[in-house]
Amino acid sequence: MQIYQFKKEVGKKITKFDSNFVMSRIMKTEKVTHIGCIHLEKDGVVGYHQAVVPQLLLIVEGEGWVRGETDDYINVQRGEAVFWNQGEWHETKTDTGLTAIVIESEELDTSSLVSI
Template sequence: MRKQPFKKEVGKKITKFDSNFVMSRITQTEKVAHIGCMHLDENGLIGYHQAVVPQLLLIVNGEGWVRDETDEYIKVHSGEVVFWDKGEWHETKTDRGLLSFNIALF
């Protein structure tokens, strides 16, 4: 499991084509990807399971905890992304609610 921020502060200023914005890179893939939006309400849970394919959890609102094969939970917040490799066991939970995008790479 890897965790990284995607907040504005870690992005790069883009000015090409007269643009004016900051791009925070998340991932690049040549594989087919499935993108889903997950809405976890208070006390929401994505149960402990094994990743069938490499995937990432991009947290856009709220906060919660994630874990891998260990019993140690890591706090996650909006503006962070968590990566899991194929075969990696993981779980996500929240007390207050969490909105995220799940991107599975096939």
């Protein structure tokens, strides 16, 4: 058995796209799948940018706001997941703090998820 951590303290500060968050990478597979954990502090933001590949954001703690290609923000909270298609513009922000798992892959299948 091996024990790993994805705490904020082992992550990397990300500032690209005018962002302000810490990303703790979790896994990369041969099938070009990236799994990471992002830690947004109070007033944190993952800046507005296009998804390079399909992306799934799973909120594990806190709450925040997300948007796609419109200016309309939707509130999201712990236990909810957001999916963006490849090429889709998107942004995530929080007033109070948010922790989320991010899965990025050309082969994402969201058929098992329950819609809100």
